[in-house]
Amino acid sequence: MARIGVFVCHCGTNIAGVVNIQKVVEAVQLLPGVVYVADERYTCSDVGQTSITQAIKEHQLNRLVVAACSPRMHEATFRQAVARAGLNPYLLEIANIREQCSWVHSKEKEEATEKAIELIKMAVAKVSRDEPLFPRKVGLTKRALVIGGGIAGIQAALDIASAGIETVLVEREPTIGGRMAQLDKTFPTLDCSSCILTPKMVEASHHPNIRLMTYSEVKAVRGFVGNFEVDILKRARKVDESKCTSCGICWQKCPEKVPAEFDRELGKRSAIYLSFPQAVPNKPVIDLPHCRYIKFQEWQKNPQGKKPMECRICEKLCPPQAVDWSQQDEMVTEKFGAIVVATGFQTFDPTGYGEYGYGRYPDVITGLEMERMLSASGPTGGEVRRPSDGEHPKTVVFISCVGSRDEKVGRPYCSKICCMYMAKQSIMLKEHDPEIQSYIFYIDIRAAGKGYEEFSRRAQEEAGTLYLRGRISQIYRQGGKLMVMGEDSLIGRQVEIAADLVVLAAGVEPATGAKELAQTLHISYDQYGFMNEAHPKLKPVETNTDGIYLAGACVSPKDIPDAVANGGAAAAKAMGLLSQESLVTDPMVASVDPMKCISCFMCQEVCPFHAVDKQKLRDGREVAVINESLCKGCGLCVASCRPGAINLRGFTNQQLLEEVTSLWR
Amino acid sequence: MLNSDLTQQIRDKARELLESKAAECVIGYETGSDGAIARPAFIYSPDGVERLVFDDTCTHNLASYLVNRKGKATAVVLKACDARSLNVLLQEKQVARDKVYAIGVACDGIRQAVWGRPKGELQDRCKACQGHTPPIYDVLIGQPTSPDPPAPSDFSRVAEMEAKTPEERLAFWQRQFARCIRCYACRQICFGCYCQECFVERLDPEWTGIRVAPAQNQMYHIIRAFHLAGRCIACDECQRACPVDIPLSLLNRKLEEETLEMFGHRSGLSAEAQAPMATFRPEELE
Numbered sequence: 001m002a003r004i005g006v007f008v009c010h011c012g013t014n015i016a017g018v019v020n021i022q023k024v025v026e027a028v029q030l031l032p033g034v035v036y037v038a039d040e041r042y043t044c045s046d047v048g049q050t051s052i053t054q055a056i057k058e059h060q061l062n063r064l065v066v067a068a069c070s071p072r073m074h075e076a077t078f079r080q081a082v083a084r085a086g087l088n089p090y091l092l093e094i095a096n097i098r099e100q101c102s103w104v105h106s107k108e109k110e111e112a113t114e115k116a117i118e119l120i121k122m123a124v125a126k127v128s129r130d131e132p133l134f135p136r137k138v139g140l141t142k143r144a145l146v147i148g149g150g151i152a153g154i155q156a157a158l159d160i161a162s163a164g165i166e167t168v169l170v171e172r173e174p175t176i177g178g179r180m181a182q183l184d185k186t187f188p189t190l191d192c193s194s195c196i197l198t199p200k201m202v203e204a205s206h207h208p209n210i211r212l213m214t215y216s217e218v219k220a221v222r223g224f225v226g227n228f229e230v231d232i233l234k235r236a237r238k239v240d241e242s243k244c245t246s247c248g249i250c251w252q253k254c255p256e257k258v259p260a261e262f263d264r265e266l267g268k269r270s271a272i273y274l275s276f277p278q279a280v281p282n283k284p285v286i287d288l289p290h291c292r293y294i295k296f297q298e299w300q301k302n303p304q305g306k307k308p309m310e311c312r313i314c315e316k317l318c319p320p321q322a323v324d325w326s327q328q329d330e331m332v333t334e335k336f337g338a339i340v341v342a343t344g345f346q347t348f349d350p351t352g353y354g355e356y357g358y359g360r361y362p363d364v365i366t367g368l369e370m371e372r373m374l375s376a377s378g379p380t381g382g383e384v385r386r387p388s389d390g391e392h393p394k395t396v397v398f399i400s401c402v403g404s405r406d407e408k409v410g411r412p413y414c415s416k417i418c419c420m421y422m423a424k425q426s427i428m429l430k431e432h433d434p435e436i437q438s439y440i441f442y443i444d445i446r447a448a449g450k451g452y453e454e455f456s457r458r459a460q461e462e463a464g465t466l467y468l469r470g471r472i473s474q475i476y477r478q479g480g481k482l483m484v485m486g487e488d489s490l491i492g493r494q495v496e497i498a499a500d501l502v503v504l505a506a507g508v509e510p511a512t513g514a515k516e517l518a519q520t521l522h523i524s525y526d527q528y529g530f531m532n533e534a535h536p537k538l539k540p541v542e543t544n545t546d547g548i549y550l551a552g553a554c555v556s557p558k559d560i561p562d563a564v565a566n567g568g569a570a571a572a573k574a575m576g577l578l579s580q581e582s583l584v585t586d587p588m589v590a591s592v593d594p595m596k597c598i599s600c601f602m603c604q605e606v607c608p609f610h611a612v613d614k615q616k617l618r619d620g621r622e623v624a625v626i627n628e629s630l631c632k633g634c635g636l637c638v639a640s641c642r643p644g645a646i647n648l649r650g651f652t653n654q655q656l657l658e659e660v661t662s663l664w665r
Numbered sequence: 666m667l668n669s670d671l672t673q674q675i676r677d678k679a680r681e682l683l684e685s686k687a688a689e690c691v692i693g694y695e696t697g698s699d700g701a702i703a704r705p706a707f708i709y710s711p712d713g714v715e716r717l718v719f720d721d722t723c724t725h726n727l728a729s730y731l732v733n734r735k736g737k738a739t740a741v742v743l744k745a746c747d748a749r750s751l752n753v754l755l756q757e758k759q760v761a762r763d764k765v766y767a768i769g770v771a772c773d774g775i776r777q778a779v780w781g782r783p784k785g786e787l788q789d790r791c792k793a794c795q796g797h798t799p800p801i802y803d804v805l806i807g808q809p810t811s812p813d814p815p816a817p818s819d820f821s822r823v824a825e826m827e828a829k830t831p832e833e834r835l836a837f838w839q840r841q842f843a844r845c846i847r848c849y850a851c852r853q854i855c856f857g858c859y860c861q862e863c864f865v866e867r868l869d870p871e872w873t874g875i876r877v878a879p880a881q882n883q884m885y886h887i888i889r890a891f892h893l894a895g896r897c898i899a900c901d902e903c904q905r906a907c908p909v910d911i912p913l914s915l916l917n918r919k920l921e922e923e924t925l926e927m928f929g930h931r932s933g934l935s936a937e938a939q940a941p942m943a944t945f946r947p948e949e950l951e
Contacts, residue, residue, distance in 0.1 A: 596862050600757040605943045640943055642892050643860035644867065657870040 002033040002128045005061035006120060007052060009043040009068035011098055016041075018102035020113040024067070027117045031124045035059060044074050049081040056085035063127045067095040067120045088132035090587065090650060095123035118663065125662030129655045133587035138629050140226030142578050145170065145336040147218055147517070150178020151197060151560060152552025153342035154204050155567030156574070160340070161209035163575045168334060169204060170232055171214045172513075175279035176201055178344050179553075182262065184374035184382075186560055187424040188455030194278055194377070201280040215285060219331065221339070221521050222610070224630040225547030226583045228336045236327035238286040239272070243322035246274070246282045250314035250323070258290050260379065264369045266387065267379025272314045272323075277377050286314070286323075293325070338547050338574035341521065341531060342567060343514050345553035347506040348403025348411065356399065356504055357475045362387040363482055364475065366402075366506040367418065370425050374432070384432055386501055389480070393500030396429055397484045398422045398440040399472050404507030405443060411528070415507035416557040419446045422505050423459035430463035438465045439497055441472055441486055449559065468495060475502060508557035522608060523548055531555055541570040544632075545609070549573050588650035589631035590638060596645035597623035603637035603646060612637060671719040671770060674806045675742060678768055679714040688740035688766050692730050694723040701778035705730065717742075719806075721776045722783065726750055726900045729856040731760045740766035744775075745809075746790060748799030749898040749933025750856040755801075756936050757896075759859060769802025771809035789914070790901050793819045800934050817931065818899045820922050822915060838883065844909045845882040851903035851913055852889060857896045864888060886916065894920040895941045898933045 006028050010016035021039050029037050036059040040048040043066055055061060064087070066078050071094040079089035097116040105112035142165055146157040149171030157169040169176065180186075181201075183193035204210050213232060220231040254270035262275040269275075271290040274282065288294050292311035299308055315323040347368050350358040358364045363386050365373075376382035386393050400422060404415035419442065426438035440459075445467065447456040459465040472486040481498040488495045510529035518525040523543040524532040531554050534542040541549050551570035552563040577583075592603075594617055603624050604612040611630035614622050624646075626637075638646045638653070647653055675693060682688040695706035695716045703723040706716050707730075719742070727741050728750040743751060748769055754760045774791030777784040798809040826834060849865075852858040864872050865885045873884035890913075897917045904914040924930045928941035 596860075598759070598860055600759065602757070602940065602943045605939070643862060644864055644872075652870075654870045657872070 002063050003035045003059065003061050004031075004033045004063040004065060004124055004127060005036040005052075005055050005059060006031075006034055006038075006065045006067065006124065007043050007048075007055075008037065008039040008097075008120070009048070009066065010039060010041045011068060011102075012042065015068070015098050015102045015116075018106050018109050018112045019097060019116045020109070023113050024116050024120065028067075028120050028124070031121060033063070033128050034124060036061060043068050044077055049077070049084075052078070052081045053085040056082065056087055062087065062091065063130060064092045065095055065120060065123045065127050066092065067097045067116065067123070069098040070094075070096050070100075088134075090133035091127070091130050093123040093127040093130065095119045121662050122659045126655045126659040129652065129658045131649075131652075133649055135584045135587045136628060137582040137584055138226060140578065140580065140583055141228075141335045141337040143167070143334075143336045144338045144340065144574050144578060145218075145228070145230055145334070146340045146342060148178070148342035148344055148511075148552070148554070149173075149176030149204075149212070149214065150342060150344040150552060150563070151180045151200070152344065152558075152563040152567040152570075153178070153340070154200050155564045156340045156342060156549075156551050156571040157204055157210050158200065158207065159568050159571030160338075160574055160578075161207045163571075163579075164209065165575065165578050166209050166211075168211045168213055168232075168336070170216050170218055171212070172217050173275065174215045174237070174285040175275045175281070176204065176212065176214060177276075177278075177280065179346075179368075180560060181276060181278070182264075182368060182375075183371050184376075184378075185424060185428060187420040188449075188451040190424070190427070194375075198278045198280075201278070205280045212281065214281060218517060218520065223335075224609075224611075224627070225545075226337045226577070227629070228339060228547065230334055230336060230339070232332050232334060234330045234332060236288075236329050237283065238288070238291075238324060238327050239284055240322045240324045240327075241281060241283045243320045244283045244318075245320055245322075246284070247319060248274075249317050249319070251284055253313050253317050255311065255313060256290055256292050258287065263372045263379040264366070266369055266372055337578050338549065339521065340549045340551055340567075340570045340574055341517070341523070341543075341554055342551040342570070343511045343517060343531075343554040344563075345508045345557065346511050348409075348415075348509050350402045350504045350506050352409055353402060353504075355474050356402065356472065356502070357477075357482075358504055361475070361477055361482060361502075363393075363500065364502045364504065366504050367421055367425065368506065370503050371421075374425065374428050382432075384429060384436075384501075391480075391500070392433060394433075394435055394437065395497065395499045396426070396436060396438045396501045396503060397482075397497055397499040398426065398438060398503045398505060399484075400440065400442045400505045402504040402506050403509070404505075411507055411509070413528070414446060414557070415505075416446070417559050418505035418507060419444075420449070420452055420455065420559065422503070423447075423456045423465070425503065426459050426465040427463045430465075438463070439484075439499075440465055440467050441470055441484075442467055443469070443471070449561070470495075508553060510554060514554055521545065521548055522610070523550075541566060541573055547577060583629075585629050586633065587628075588633045588648070589628050590626045590633065590635070590646050590648050592624045592626055593645045593647070594621075594623045594625075596643050597621075598643050598645070599623055600642070602640045602642070606636045606640045608634065608636065667718055667720045668773075671772075671807050672717065675719055675768060675770070676714045676717050678804055678806070679708060679717055679740065680711045682740045682766060683708065683711045683714065687738065689738045690734065691717070691740040691742075691768075692727045693717040693742040693768075694719060694725070694727075697722065699781040701781050701783045719770060719772070721772075721774065722778065723772070724775045724778075724788070724902070724905065726854075726856050726902050728754060729854065729902075731765060732856075732859045734764075735760060736764060738764050738766070740768055742768045742770060743799055743802065744770050744772045745797040745799040746794065746898060746900050747856075748801050750900065752801050752933040752936045752938075753857065753896050753898060756933075756938060756940065762936070767799070767802045767804075769799035769805045771798065771805065771807035788901065790818065790899055793817070801936065817925065818918055818921060820918060823918050823922055826915060826919075839879060841911045842883040842886055843879040845877070845886070845911060846909060847877045847882060847885070848908060850906040850908060851911075854902045854906040855893070856898075856900075857893050858889070864892075886911075886913065890916040890920055893917055895924040895928070895930055896932050897921060 083089040144160045144167045146153045146169045157167045161167045216234045222229045250272045251270045254272045256271040257268040259265035260269035272286045274284045295308045296310045372378040429436045447453040470487040470489040474485045484497045515529045549570040551567040611627045615625035679691040691708045694703040697704045726747045774787045874881040901914045930941040
């Protein structure tokens with residue numbers, strides 16, 4: 001027989017100021033099964049919790065309802081109080097009479113009182129059908145996977161590894177380093193990007209607890225928090241990393257030259273290449289679609305057209321004979337307890353902005369292309385030259401918000417870093433050549449960050465950069481110059497600048513394949529493809545899938561300090577998880593009644609967490625069974641189950657029906 | 666009127682399957698005692714095949730009997746419309762494809778029969794669909810006049826119903842459901858109603874009262890219709906089986922129309938098709 005106790009909370013005046021507590025208490029006393037009703041000023045306080053535990057003991061209560069704030073607020077608190085009194089903590093229901101009653105009905109006090117009574121009535125009805133639930137323990141693999149070897153991923157891997165946890169860092173490119181490796185200087189301190197990044201890259205490659213897997217991609221993820229099983233595709237480099245000494249003969253002698261992706265195609269690389277001199281691992285890779293020997297092999301299989309040269313120069317010249325044609329792509333399966341996703345960003349492709357002429361005029365470049373030109377190890381050796389004729393530009397125009405804050409191209413968000421990198425590049429240009437005059441067309445200058453506003457002023461005051469507020473309507477070529485037509489909206493006049501070089505501050509967008517990876521990991525992403533954090537404020541590095549964390553610009557545009565802090569935060573969360581001996585599962589999950597299951601496995605199809613397995617019964621029937629560690633208790637399977645064989649513990653059909661029918665009884 | 670050509674071909678095929686032990690049982694039709702409606706026949710030995718017939722009284726959807734023969738090699742005579750239910754059953758993993766031998770029949774339509782007397786007129790479902798190719802079969806008997814799978818149902822009666830005011834509609838259905846005697850014939854004859862325990866017989870939670878009463882009857886019929894949304898293949902057998910003539914197919918047609926409009930889904934055209942209620946496509950976000 002249910003002996004239900006009800007605690008009605010005043011929450012100071014939050015509830016009591018609107019709801020007539022006395023009336024509520026009187027009405028609740030009459031409800032079936034209720035043997036004890038009390039009201040408390042602050043039920044969540046120490047005094048309030050003690051009166052709960054005392055009442056349970058004194059009145060032999062075996063079910064409890066707390067009418068107070070949202071269960072998201074204090075359900076856990078009250079569960080603990082119930083458990084302290086020796087009762088199963090799941091024999092508690094919360095009636096939310098604050099957020100869903102007093103706060104929203106502050107003007108209608110009588111109706112609010114009535115609603116509070118009804119909400120409690122429902123909770124009492126539900127609690128009468130509550131059953132004791134018991135969490136279970138599962139083991140975990142104390143290894144972490146970090147996906148993406150940019151600065152955020154490197155930081156996360158280093159932090160996790162330093163805690164003594166074995167970490168695998170997977171990177172799609174042949175080298176780690178990510179976007180930061182492509183940059184010349186970093187704002188607002190102007191320290192050299194490589195100089196601060198390279199030591200971290202090296203540290204990651206030498207760390208005893210980190211294993212680098214470059215030129216590799218995550219293909220499939222199975223399992224659940226603490227017990228992930230991940231398929232990683234290791235692409236063939238065709239170079240034996242253990243033999244190669246990185247002497248450089250191969251990539252110097254390789255006859256096939258192709259545009260270098262790392263240099264944003266401003267320069268060339270050979271078919272066997274090292275992305276940049278400080279690449280980690282410092283071993284070249286053979287770009288198979290461009291390699292002459294591979295083309296020759298294909299021709300042999302299907303002799304069409306001209307016979308290509310057999311080449312194999314790299315192989316012939318390699319002193320330690322490290323070129324290994326027999327290497328094949330390889331799928332490896334590894335187990336991990338936690339996953340950090342740090343897939344970063346790429347820059348927006350501005351070709352869609354016809355008025356800027358990017359792609360049509362070689363001297364219209366993006367910010368990242370400018371970075372490569374400014375970099376001493378870049379395609380121009382650190383000299384800024386016009387791509388069209390190699391001349392040194394004297395007038396440079398920067399255009400901000402290209403692919404940011406623009407609904408037209410589906411990028412309404414601010415890319416956060418562009419204002420600062422334009423200021424930085426204008427300062428760097430002045431340092432390279434004092435005769436250069438930079439103009440920056442902006443919408444707003446967003447310089448929120450330590451030292452950012454000062455830095456932006458420095459561009460204006462020291463480097464003499466002219467900031468013009470307005471948008472550009474058109475760029476066209478006249479003589480050797482690019483005529484930039486726009487409006488200075490502060491003085492309300494048309495301006496026209498004859499520029500030598502135009503830099504488009506292309507915005508930030510998620511890296512290609514980020515969406516597909518998110519789907520593989522079963523984590524959510526927004527309309528742009530940025531991955532969603534579990535809570536934008538309170539859970540910024542967690543995802544809705546336990547054990548998967550986010551770091552860096554895969555969540556939203558971030559600058560380097562933010563990405564590093566984020567990497568560390570994600571690492572801390574992963575470490576917290578992996579420091580446990582075992583994991584406790586939430587018992588409020590679905591369960592299948594095998595006798596009612598009709599084996600249609602619709603539940604398996606709808607389950608977003610792959611928590612439904614097949615189980616063979618003794619009579620030979622194959623029925624659905626829930627993997628409790630994977631189940632999140634979302635209830636999709638319950639809704640999809642036609643015979644009603646599935647029930648959600650803590651929210652059973654019986655409980656819900658009782659709750660609803662209580663309203664008209 | 667016996668279609669002697671189709672009948673002969675079905676008998677030959679059945680004999681062949683039983684003799685070669687490719688099937689343990691052939692489910693087909695035999696002449697009914699009243700002559701107005703053929704009845705299902707379960708033939709286990711080659712001697713019995715002469716009982717099999719095919720004519721315009723063969724109304725039953727024989728796919729309904731497959732669920733109970735799970736795992737046993739069974740051959741079944743399926744009209745084009747009934748073949749769609751085999752696809753639904755395959756999709757819902759209720760039968761194994763390699764255990765079912767589908768004898769698809771290109772039929773010319775089934776005629777109505779009222780109270781044991783043939784009425785001569787074609788059934789409503791057949792007016793919209795004649796001589797189509799079954800969407801799934803192992804052997805096809807007869808010449809389909811149209812190569813396409815069965816056409817969508819005729820929704821004109823749904824439109825007529827929707828032209829009425831909500832009050833009129835409610836009154837109409839209340840009148841209909843009040844007559845229901847809860848014999849569950851509609852459920853028993855339906856190929857899609859194969860749950861071990863029907864929600865209506867559940868005691869905990871008691872979704873709807875077990876009593877024969879207008880409100881409870883209404884709940885039963887509405888939930889049953891929803892359980893068939895995106896699955897019903899419009900064989901109209903529920904309505905034919907109903908002893909008090911409740912126009913159940915009207916409810917099913919409405920949900921068929923909805924699933925067609927909202928998800929572009931027609932049930933049973935392919936065994937690989939995904940159930941519309943259990944699939945999410947990003948474009949559905951609008």
